[in-house]
Amino acid sequence: xxxxxxxxxxxxxxxxxxxxxxxxxxxxxxxxxxxxxxxxxxxxxxxxxxxxxxxxxxxxxxxxxxxxxxxxxxxxxxxxxxxxxxxxxxxxxxxxxxxxxxxxxxxxxxxxxxxxxxxxxxxxxxxxxxxxxxxxxxxxxxxxxxxxxxxxxxxxxxxxxxxxxxxxxxxxxxxxxxxxxxxxxxxxxxxxxxxxxxxxxxxxxxxx
Numbered sequence: 001x002x003x004x005x006x007x008x009x010x011x012x013x014x015x016x017x018x019x020x021x022x023x024x025x026x027x028x029x030x031x032x033x034x035x036x037x038x039x040x041x042x043x044x045x046x047x048x049x050x051x052x053x054x055x056x057x058x059x060x061x062x063x064x065x066x067x068x069x070x071x072x073x074x075x076x077x078x079x080x081x082x083x084x085x086x087x088x089x090x091x092x093x094x095x096x097x098x099x100x101x102x103x104x105x106x107x108x109x110x111x112x113x114x115x116x117x118x119x120x121x122x123x124x125x126x127x128x129x130x131x132x133x134x135x136x137x138x139x140x141x142x143x144x145x146x147x148x149x150x151x152x153x154x155x156x157x158x159x160x161x162x163x164x165x166x167x168x169x170x171x172x173x174x175x176x177x178x179x180x181x182x183x184x185x186x187x188x189x190x191x192x193x194x195x196x197x198x199x200x201x202x203x204x205x206x207x208x
Contacts, residue, residue, distance in 0.1 A: 012063070019064045019110035020048075026072050026106065040070045043145070050145050054184055055137055061107075061116050062134050065123035066141050068103035100125030129176075140181035143173050144190055147200075152193035163199070170203035 012020060023044060030038035047066045051058055058066070076098050081087040104121040112120070123134040130136060146154075155166070174182065182204070184190065192200060 013060075015111045016060050016063060019107055019112070020067055022106045022110055023064075023067045023071055023103075026102070027070075029072070030074055032074060040073050043070050044068070046145050046149055047141055050148070051137075051141050053189060054141060054144060054181070058137060059134075061112070061119040062123060062137055064107050064110075064112070065103060065120045065134065065138050068099065068106065068120070068124055069138060069142055071099055071102050071106070073099070096125045100127075136178055139176050140178050143177045144181060144185060146173060147185055147192055148190050151196060155193070155196060166199055167203045170200055171207060174204045174207055 024041055027041040027044055028038050030040045032039040034042050044067045047069055048063065051063060051066045055062075073095065076091070076095050078088075078091050081091040081094070100121040103124040104117045107117045107120045108114075119134060122128060122132060123138045126135060126139065128135050129139060155161075161169075177185070185192070
């Protein structure tokens with residue numbers, strides 16, 4: 001299955017192409033759909049496309065990690081954890097472990113050595129954020145993809161959210177991003193939802 005969202009991405013070498021194929025095959029089994037495609041397959045390709053725009057110099061291990069950010073995410077549903085704040089954080093932690101272990105296994109199957117596999121797992125597992133450039137780069141790309149592709153739909157799905165709640169959501173996303181990613185988001189390089197742009201600018205004003 002091909003997708004237009006990959007059209008600007010650098011051509012991968014054989015090993016990276018193998019990793020992409022394995023990750024895509026895993027995500028192609030997603031029963032959920034987005035624009036007629038398996039949801040996480042489309043998400044992974046959007047992540048790759050955003051990385052190509054934002055940080056085309058990224059090393060292969062980051063490119064693998066970015067593609068595998070949500071690998072088989074539907075297998076760890078939110079409903080499997082208590083529906084409270086503690087349960088939410090337990091779910092997120094469980095997701096990070098699940099994604100990291102599966103991404104590591106697929107990277108190994110693609111032919112990467114154990115040092116590279118460990119780099120992929122650390123990034124996908126969101127470990128050492130701020131200290132580890134690969135983890136922060138993945139977080140940047142995920143935030144940029146959310147702003148461009150998912151924020152408007154998320155807003156439409158939450159009509160009962162107050163402006164204060166939205167300001168908090170946007171501010172939390174912004175705080176996860178590096179200064180480079182923030183500048184990139186506001187430079188015009190990311191397509192931000194026009195009707196939410198005033199709220200975005202209000203939310204990020206004054207955040208160092």
